[in-house]
Amino acid sequence: MDREILLEVKNLKVEFGAKKNKFTAVDGVSFHIYKGETFGLVGESGSGKTTIGRAIVRINEISDGEIIFKGKKISGKIDPQLDKEITRQIQMIFQDPIASLNERSKVDYIVSEGLYNIKNYKSEEERKQKVAKSLMDVGLLPEFASRFPHEFSGGQRQRIGVARALIMEPELIIADEPISALDVSIRAQVLNLLSELQREKGLTYLFIAHDLSVVRFITDRVAVIHKGKIVELADTQEIFKNPLHPYTKALLSSIPLPDPKRERKKKLIEYNSNIHDYSIDKPKWVEIRHGHYIFGNEIEIEKWKKGLK
Ligand SMILES: Nc1ncnc2c1ncn2[C@@H]1O[C@H](COP(=O)(O)OP(=O)(O)OP(=O)(O)O)[C@@H](O)[C@H]1O
Numbered sequence: 001m002d003r004e005i006l007l008e009v010k011n012l013k014v015e016f017g018a019k020k021n022k023f024t025a026v027d028g029v030s031f032h033i034y035k036g037e038t039f040g041l042v043g044e045s046g047s048g049k050t051t052i053g054r055a056i057v058r059i060n061e062i063s064d065g066e067i068i069f070k071g072k073k074i075s076g077k078i079d080p081q082l083d084k085e086i087t088r089q090i091q092m093i094f095q096d097p098i099a100s101l102n103e104r105s106k107v108d109y110i111v112s113e114g115l116y117n118i119k120n121y122k123s124e125e126e127r128k129q130k131v132a133k134s135l136m137d138v139g140l141l142p143e144f145a146s147r148f149p150h151e152f153s154g155g156q157r158q159r160i161g162v163a164r165a166l167i168m169e170p171e172l173i174i175a176d177e178p179i180s181a182l183d184v185s186i187r188a189q190v191l192n193l194l195s196e197l198q199r200e201k202g203l204t205y206l207f208i209a210h211d212l213s214v215v216r217f218i219t220d221r222v223a224v225i226h227k228g229k230i231v232e233l234a235d236t237q238e239i240f241k242n243p244l245h246p247y248t249k250a251l252l253s254s255i256p257l258p259d260p261k262r263e264r265k266k267k268l269i270e271y272n273s274n275i276h277d278y279s280i281d282k283p284k285w286v287e288i289r290h291g292h293y294i295f296g297n298e299i300e301i302e303k304w305k306k307g308l309k
Helices: 049-056 080-089 107-118 124-137 142-146 154-166 184-201 236-241 246-252 260-266 298-308
Strands: 005-016 023-034 038-042 064-069 090-093 172-176 204-209 221-226 229-235 268-271 274-277 284-289 292-296
Touching (some): 005 204, 023 064, 080 090, 107 142, 107 154, 184 204, 229 236
Parallel strands (some): 038 221, 090 172
Antiparallel strands (some): 221 229, 229 292, 284 292
């Protein structure tokens, strides 16, 4: 049976600046996310992960391509009713729980901010109940609503960030490096919380991380992104067992990557013992085996295909 696709990103391009200063942060990215799965987006800092997340929640304008959610186009100009629904259904959790919470607002306001924006409650009583329920859903006490963010630990603050997303009853949550700013000792708790919530509420996640080890146990499939392009996309287990792209291998083995400026100049990238020469021909996407895509030029693809046999 075919799985239901919740989100489709087609040929997404996001550019910043204009004319001479134009910079392409996301360059023709395509992927889809099935309902109920956790899809990982992994790449080093500056590769374009957050920009993709922000384009999906429509904070960043897109320059080209399409974003489709539940079969409906949500990029570009859309109907106000759909806009309101999408604002509710796609929520984002941010990297830094301290920076993402307004210090001067009480938790009650922070958690219901989204509700206020789309007026998704009938009475003050109902709003308060929703806040209490969301706090309990993330393992916090309802009475925390009357406190300020500085009264909480890093892990609790990230839980408040999750409650703020949950109150909207979303279908898709974009978790942008949700644990990287947290103390190592509490990272697993937040990952477990996200997994439990997924099971309970049938949530779908787009999980953004710079570190492959973080996505290993939480994601079903992973796309590896490098300089605004997806270079490899496959089931998570497959990526770990059999990484094909030199960049993925480099990420996995934590090999320091070359200086991007030098890289651009020479157009020759050396990762470990693999030579990746973009100047031979234009790299393209090829499905190496079912569901496992790789981005590279013909010589490399031939080499990887042989390696798979
Ligand atoms: N509003 C903006 N204006 C100009 N450039 C931007 C803007 N937002 C992002 N960029 C640039 O786009 C590139 C991709 O940034 P992005 O934040 O998406 O990367 P990332 O992979 O999420 O990295 P990080 O983990 O450091 O956030 C970077 O070079 C960044 O400087």
